[in-house]
Amino acid sequence: MSVRSARALLGLYRYCGAAAYPLMGPYVAWRVSKGKEDKARIRERYGFASQQRPDGPLIWVHAASVGEAIAVIPMVQLILAYGVSIVLTTGTVTSARLVEERLGDSVIHQYVPLDLKPAISRFLEYWKPDLAIIAESEIWPMTILELGSRNVPQVLVNGRMSDRSFASWKKRPNLAEALFENMAHVVAQSETDGERFRALGARPVTVSGNLKVDTLPPPVDEAALSALKRQIGQRPTWAAISTHEGEEKMAAEIHAALRKRHPGLLTLVVPRHPARADELAAQMTSMGLGLVRRSSGEPVRADTDILLGDTIGEMGLYLRLTEIAFVGRSLSATGGQNPLEPAMLDTAVLAGQNVQNFRDAYQSLLKRGGAKLVQDRNMLAGAVNYLLLNENVRRNMMAAASATVQDMRGALSATMKALEPFIQPLVVQAGLRRAGKN
CATH class of the missing domain: 3.40.50.2000 (Glycogen Phosphorylase B;)
Structure with missing residues (x-):
């Protein structure tokens, strides 16, 4: 399969996701029954916002679950210090509680939308992020494609590619390249991870180390x-x-x-x-x-x-x-x-x-x-x-x-260095907006 054919196949995948969207209700209901979803906020999983979008530039940060959320919190705090707003999504009830405990209302928390075109499109059309920073070990094709179609720069941080995932993607190299070409930057955890992302077509790729090392020890009462x-x-x-x-x-x-x-x-x-x-x-x-x-x-x-x-x-x-x-x-x-x-x-x-x-x-x-x-x-x-x-x-x-x-230690500073070209224009934009209001 050529890269061109792979792009066409991914385009078809986007619309297959739209067809599958109505079938997700029973699955989500099952997750609610198992305590894996917050029933009061279930509409967020379909891309419906539960909070107001702030004015000015906005960065979407996604952290899959508790481990990823812990890893990105120091990074989020540094970005917030620049004066840029963040909508932070997670995929689990426990990670949502963690974000509330450690970040409070300094960020807007939402549950990540399902990786289906209607949900992702609704989410992106409302929040209109200027940059997406993803900390997630899974690859969600629809999210990547929808961000790419809107020309939203997307950076994968703390990137890890497991043995199983790499073996799977290697069987479909052109498909992987057609997907990863949407990434503006991949910041990998290790040299091994970096080489794997490069082999699959991601460019540029840098290595930072593991962000989890640069977090504080887990807190205690x-x-x-x-x-x-x-x-x-x-x-x-x-x-x-x-x-x-x-x-x-x-x-x-x-x-x-x-x-x-x-x-x-x-x-x-x-x-x-x-x-x-x-x-x-x-x-x-x-x-x-x-x-x-x-x-x-x-x-x-x-x-x-x-x-x-x-x-x-x-x-x-x-x-x-x-x-x-x-x-x-x-x-x-x-x-x-x-x-x-x-x-x-x-x-x-x-x-x-x-x-x-x-x-x-x-x-x-x-x-x-x-x-x-x-x-x-x-x-x-x-x-x-x-x-x-x-x-x-x-x-x-x-x-x-x-x-x-x-x-x-040192992953946080390396990650922030990789993010700087994407964040600084938003910092300037936010500063000019505040100056215009004064």
Whole structure:
């Protein structure tokens, strides 16, 4: 297929999206029933605005979910300091809450419209962004095409191309080139990601590092932290965080195996999706373990085996209660979750070997000795046991993890440098508009 034919095919795809639009109702309703959508704001997913567009230049920033939102918040704050308005979209209920907590009304938050022509067109026609900055690991063709048809510069920041996505796009190189030619700039996380975007036709591509490294450590409610520390006292602890199905049960089994060797052991289990908490609580109590759900407000007692972290936005709390953290989606699932938050908080990092989505972060941590990969449940149990027994080894891992994060910083300044040619004209425009009103 030639690039010309690929462009024609993408044009047809835009109108197929319009045909599919009426069929999305049942799907969105299902997501609402599962708590994955905000029922009160569901019209935003169809591109209907729920707030007034401000006068003057406007930048659309999109961050897919919690991780991306955390990563772009420092960037958003720097742009806001220039006096340019931002409409910030996210795709999940939890990320919307995070934006409200950390940015308040300094930005306009909307849920991202569905990647279908009617929804995207309605969104763009209302907000009329002068620039789109996208932090998203998925590629949404309709959004890219609709922005391109309106000549809105679009910049992908913190860009990552997974092994699976790259293999898929490589089978359709002309289609990829016809899509990525709409990008004004790609700011990739790593040299590997950068090379992959270049191979698919993106130009220009620069490498910044991972924006998540330049964020502040996850915040904490100091009063809640002090209360839990008093309840836990000197008990040994370890955590299994960002876990996926199968990994919570594994953590509970490891706890049951280790508590005889480590009297008073407390295991923190923080699932990636807190909506699974009812199921997990039932599963662990059926194993004869004493469990306290963080959401219940009940204190951690001397006979509590598991503290189930079923709340949103409290990762900073959980990580400050331990010095050892297994990072999930790496044993029973694939791809891994972000190890940088525990590393920022001086935590020894353990993970399975399926960490492709955060390969560069793990390579840096492994090189410095801040992380260790395990093959299975038994090897994880052995690693937790070893770190609990050997304080010097544990402290060295903790220090190495923290030092690794410090060495990786700099992505924010590199990203802002790449964005400067796009933002500065809007800063001038906003300044002239304010001067004209005075």
